[in-house]
Amino acid sequence: MISIKGLSKIFNTDAHNQVTAVDNITLTINEGDIFGFIGYSGAGKSTFVRLLNRLEEPTGGQITINNQEISSLKTKGLRLARQEIGMIFQHFNLLWSRTVKENITFPLEISGVPKTERDDRVQELINLVGLAGKENAYPSQLSGGQKQRVGIARALANKPKVLLCDEATSALDPETTNSILDLLVDINNKLGLTIILITHEMHVIRKICNRVAVMESGKIVEQGNVLDVFLKPKQEVTRKFVEQVMGSNEEEEDLQQLIQSYKHGTIIRLHFVGETTNQALISQVAKKFNVDINILQGKITQTQAGAYGSLFVQMDGDQTEIKQAIQYIEKETSVELEVVQHVN
The missing domain is CATH 3.40.50.300 (P-loop containing nucleotide triphosphate hydrolases)
Known part of the structure; x- marks a missing residue:
């Protein structure tokens, strides 16, 4: 063209x-x-x-x-x-x-x-x-x-x-x-x-x-x-421009302080790319497994090609249920998962 x-x-x-x-x-x-x-x-x-x-x-x-x-x-x-x-x-x-x-x-x-x-x-x-x-x-x-x-x-x-x-x-x-x-x-x-x-x-x-x-x-x-x-x-x-909509390093530091303040449960980072963001993932996991999910912080933004962003959540409950919930996300969805912190 x-x-x-x-x-x-x-x-x-x-x-x-x-x-x-x-x-x-x-x-x-x-x-x-x-x-x-x-x-x-x-x-x-x-x-x-x-x-x-x-x-x-x-x-x-x-x-x-x-x-x-x-x-x-x-x-x-x-x-x-x-x-x-x-x-x-x-x-x-x-x-x-x-x-x-x-x-x-x-x-x-x-x-x-x-x-x-x-x-x-x-x-x-x-x-x-x-x-x-x-x-x-x-x-x-x-x-x-x-x-x-x-x-x-x-x-x-x-x-x-x-x-x-x-x-x-x-x-x-x-x-x-x-x-x-x-x-x-x-x-x-x-x-x-x-x-x-x-x-x-x-x-x-x-x-x-x-x-x-x-x-x-x-x-x-x-x-x-x-x-x-x-x-x-x-x-x-480019990184500076992306920070306009996705947040800065200072916000990341604030998040790390927030994560460290939690003394129990498992802190997980969910990274969404593309159409997966539109799935009701948190709701699905809460219904399938006996875990409490607390959203700590996150930012997801829409682009013409789909959505992109991260969500930090705390999972609390029986360790077996938490493990099964993590395995479900890793195997059954395209959402990337990282265990950030685990406290008994």
Whole structure:
């Protein structure tokens, strides 16, 4: 779907200094992916996404989308190619003197779509993004989430195959962020759209992306399926991002102190990966075996590929029952189990 080879962008700050914002990036993005790019401020991720539709001109490299090399297109060809690449922005970039309907209509007017066809398409998009009844409202009359929904509808007007999202939820509160992310997943499912999402927030990656690339100093330092990156982050910057949703080393130290305070029973760590998290494991074990189970601490997070996380529990009761319960979990489920502490 999207092939990127040796993509670079160098800015000349003055006669003698240069800044390499994007440094020799090569990767492939599959059709239908929700592919996230995450990095701290200055990592080069926003420059990277603007290179994909040539809002920034590459210094070097190739960008191929749907077998068309974007990086070599001239003015007319680039204008046509951009119709298949929608983009939404952090601060919405709406036309404040135009209504919701007029904002969404604008790219269709530029493309020369007949009025009747425009009207049908705009109403279809308004319904898709959940803005029915707001057709004649102006941006100043809308909430942040509603403004972003207008931006999404406008980006979809020309039926693009790719949607670029540059920090699209950074200006929104957490609840509104989740609703916009849910909308993007819905659009991806209904339209088969390939979505490229730029963010500095790991929970955004966790919630909707199936693949992720971590950027630092203009380079991709780590990439892969989201669940794999959560399970085995290789770079320090990646580990810091994973801690945003899974907890820090300080929290781990607090947990160890809590575990040490228990003077009886067996302390067990249950590690969930993928669909196993959705099983009612604690309930099943409590029903099958004569043991008391006390949940001490845990954090489980959902990704598009399934759930991931750990749960620490205390099992108390007859030692034979506890042993049988442990054997059941190890042999009959795919949950990984580790006995952390055993106190008679």
